[in-house]
Amino acid sequence: VKEKELIRGSWESLGINKVPHGVIMFSRLFELDPALLSLFHYGTNCDSKQDCLSSPEFLDHVTKVMLVIDAAVSHLDDLHTLEDFLVNLGRKHQAVGVSTQSFTDVGESLLYMLQCSLGQAYTAPLRQAWLNMYSIVVAVMSRGWAK
Ligand code: HEM
Numbered sequence: 001v002k003e004k005e006l007i008r009g010s011w012e013s014l015g016i017n018k019v020p021h022g023v024i025m026f027s028r029l030f031e032l033d034p035a036l037l038s039l040f041h042y043g044t045n046c047d048s049k050q051d052c053l054s055s056p057e058f059l060d061h062v063t064k065v066m067l068v069i070d071a072a073v074s075h076l077d078d079l080h081t082l083e084d085f086l087v088n089l090g091r092k093h094q095a096v097g098v099s100t101q102s103f104t105d106v107g108e109s110l111l112y113m114l115q116c117s118l119g120q121a122y123t124a125p126l127r128q129a130w131l132n133m134y135s136i137v138v139a140v141m142s143r144g145w146a147k
Helices: 002-014 019-031 034-039 049-053 058-074 076-095 100-121 124-146
Strands: none
Touching: 002 058, 002 076, 002 100, 002 124, 019 034, 019 049, 019 058, 019 100, 034 049, 049 058, 058 076, 058 124, 076 100, 076 124, 100 124
């Protein structure tokens, strides 16, 4: 119960500004794995990190990712209702060449963004709460990926 409150409380402020926080996440992700840039074929726009971060399609995807996180936060009490959606999402990413390791790297980047944005409020229990929730999301997406 405590975990859910930590997640909801922190998302209250971040979730209203999805794009800038998502951009922090993906900037971090491309630092961890620059090869991921090549998976975004939005025109010929995504040759470099800067090109990618300024492409509208890329920012749409950032919004999509943030909306999935938003959905997970809203459904903390009944995450299983997102199961079919997440299985499908995992399958779609398999089709576009994203590995399940990259899902995990997105989690690292999510924690990095939380740390940057929350400052002092980023505590060990909060980190763990987010990690637990995101791990469930990744597990279900990975199940769809392997199907
Ligand atoms: C769709 C790449 C991670 C959520 C896509 C598409 C690409 C892509 C190329 C199709 C084009 C588009 O809709 O923009 C990647 C890469 C990732 C990644 C390289 C790096 C690991 C994630 C994660 C989530 C996510 C972690 C959510 C937690 C979505 C959604 C769609 C999508 C909701 C739209 C699916 C649909 O059209 O039904 N992704 N993705 N992506 N991605 Fe990702």
